[in-house]
Amino acid sequence: MTDKTTIAFVGLGSMGLPMAKNLVKAGHSVRGFDMRREAMDALAAAGGERSADLAAACEEASVLILMVVNAAQARNVLIDAGALSALPAGTHVCLMATCPPDEVVALGAEVRTAGKVLVDCPVSGGVVGAKAGTLTIMVGAPKAAFDAVAPILRAMGDKLYHCGPEVGQGAVVKAINQLLCGVHLAAAGEALALGQKAGVDVATLLDIVSGSAASSWMLKDRGPRMLMDEPPVTSAVDIFVKDLGIALSAGRSSGMGLPLAAAAHQMFLAESGSGNGLADDSQVIAAYRRLNGIS
């Protein structure tokens, strides 16, 4: 699989399309499928192939990559839409979407029953990392499966980790990554809203905490947008409604109470429920402002 591999790629969205293009650049034969025709056109223009339908994309593939929105879409593609039965025996199915670990485990069993191999390999790094081929890829899979797909994955990400030998362990690590991101983001909102309510200069406050032991990646990245009147949208509030939900689901599966993740999730839910689910995720601070009567 280290040379030219035939890869079926399903889900050519803002992350998937640049990832598929990087596979083309690495010399692979990439057969894309997406519900949106213009996404397949864009892949074809970059040297990939447009598939007539999902079965056509899968029939001669050695690897299927799923970069769909969530676990329900992955199940739909594999089971309901027939990708699993169209794939040749022994094919590796790389599930790169962010999904609850228990759903990944369940899909893994169904893929195995069908004579194929699920590789649990979600990513982080966003659209920037997808375009640059610098994604972090967190793999849960037996060592043999990890080794088999590693050369393919390295065309999309430069930080490839084998998190454990079981399907679902990549999803757990991704869920924990998002737990930290979401809690840090809500904490930044809590801190800056308190500064505002207490009447201190919030720009000075942000400057101080960004340069001290109080700092986080999220505080430095999202903090300035929390202080803007109309911040640009880089990632939506609803993404953290979903991802902290997945973190809590990972906790439930493991029998683990997560008080901070639960509290942070409520603030994103409240912001989404106030009609701002598509706003920039920095606007979780607006939930704190409403909660505490800060105008």
Next chain:
Amino acid sequence: MTDKTTIAFVGLGSMGLPMAKNLVKAGHSVRGFDMRREAMDALAAAGGERSADLAAACEEASVLILMVVNAAQARNVLIDAGALSALPAGTHVCLMATCPPDEVVALGAEVRTAGKVLVDCPVSGGVVGAKAGTLTIMVGAPKAAFDAVAPILRAMGDKLYHCGPEVGQGAVVKAINQLLCGVHLAAAGEALALGQKAGVDVATLLDIVSGSAASSWMLKDRGPRMLMDEPPVTSAVDIFVKDLGIALSAGRSSGMGLPLAAAAHQMFLAESGSGNGLADDSQVIAAYRRLNGIS
């Protein structure tokens, strides 16, 4: 006050002693007072002066610096032990301990009534910053008082911020700084304990989240100690019981609910209440382990 100033310095502990020494190095006449004789001996050996008693330290001072443990000690020194009445009229009193904002405001009024000027100026940066003279100093005081003591403060810290014109606003910023530190520390414990319970390789997990958008200063600094069996103590669990308590007190004074700070505080309280208040603060992870039956 830019040249040689006579400074009374009360509280020569692990932070106060190196701060007082930096004032001596900057050319000031520093009269130290501490309940422990060996602390005064150490200051005298560095070129400062040992005071016979608190009144003697205060009588000819232009500035009094308080680097005591908490607001109760500050009140005790100023009011009960008589420092305020011993100081010359118009003296600046620099309160550098971490205190609840409302107690700083109350002390400010009493200092003003006594004809002196309280400068609210807590610090962050720890013993390392105290020794190197690189503390962050957060000042809440009228501009004239800030300007008057700034040259003195710069001998102890290289990041001097005027947070607002009112006494208590420095304390608010420090409380918010500690809110973020405490929440990030508890979040790191929550994340790594979940990884442990879910059976992933926690060293790999820590490596991944330390290098992604999930990262925080606290995660990178305390994370490795969370995975040690017997970590060295750099700062105790009880410090965050106190400091998150101050953050919650700042929220109460401002009429602001702080769900993440409250949840994090409970985890530090639980760890302290289990007999581990003097353990390294990274051991907040042990509260998560007990809570969730992780051995």
